[in-house]
Amino acid sequence: MLHGPVDRKAPRERIQLDAGSWVDVVRGFASDTERTFEWLLRSARWRQNRMIRGGRKVDDPRLDGMLTREQAESEPTLRFTRLVLDARYRVRLMGPALVHYRSGRDSMGLHRDDEMRWLDQTVIAGLAFGATRPFVLQSVRSKERHELLLAGGDLYVMGGRCQADWLHGVPKLEQCGPKISAVWRWTSRRGPPTTPYRERVGN
Numbered sequence: 001m002l003h004g005p006v007d008r009k010a011p012r013e014r015i016q017l018d019a020g021s022w023v024d025v026v027r028g029f030a031s032d033t034e035r036t037f038e039w040l041l042r043s044a045r046w047r048q049n050r051m052i053r054g055g056r057k058v059d060d061p062r063l064d065g066m067l068t069r070e071q072a073e074s075e076p077t078l079r080f081t082r083l084v085l086d087a088r089y090r091v092r093l094m095g096p097a098l099v100h101y102r103s104g105r106d107s108m109g110l111h112r113d114d115e116m117r118w119l120d121q122t123v124i125a126g127l128a129f130g131a132t133r134p135f136v137l138q139s140v141r142s143k144e145r146h147e148l149l150l151a152g153g154d155l156y157v158m159g160g161r162c163q164a165d166w167l168h169g170v171p172k173l174e175q176c177g178p179k180i181s182a183v184w185r186w187t188s189r190r191g192p193p194t195t196p197y198r199e200r201v202g203n
Contacts, residue, residue: 065098104176120191
């Protein structure tokens with residue numbers, strides 16, 4: 001059943017990563033994603049952050065983007081996605097934050113979303129726009145890996161202890177078109193807080 005430009009009845013596949021961590025994947029959750037992709041390119045405020053590599057600061061191999069609350073609520077796909085997520089997972093997610101992979105050369109290494117600080121119980125949802133790219137999850141302890149191919153309109157949701165016990169990333173590709181991910185986050189604020197990596201290295 002369509003709920004605005006999203007299909008809230010689209011089949012949801014749950015991958016149980018371990019006893020406390022899971023990821024849900026909903027294929028074809030959003031429609032009209034090409035229009036939304038172009039709107040995000042025009043409307044978001046894009047910036048290139050810095051990261052530490054080899055003891056020195058270098059440009060992040062991707063762009064980060066921000067929308068005002070009014071912009072996010074005025075765009076139908078983003079607004080209805082948030083409403084569906086809030087109802088389905090019974091939490092109030094913050095966002096969306098935006099990530100723009102301009103080509104296959106842009107990437108993100110394996111990492112936790114530790115800027116949330118409390119990682120024991122979190123929900124992180126991402127909606128893909130643009131080119132199909134792999135999304136990799138790797139266990140911190142066992143190094144077990146899962147790879148998801150996410151196309152435009154696909155939705156993924158990481159939950160439980162996924163940020164505490166698993167890493168995720170987007171690897172480089174030789175040839176690939178541009179991709180944007182819209183990401184919503186929630187944390188229960190349970191357990192000991194972590195210090196985000198960017199603060200630990202003084203970025």
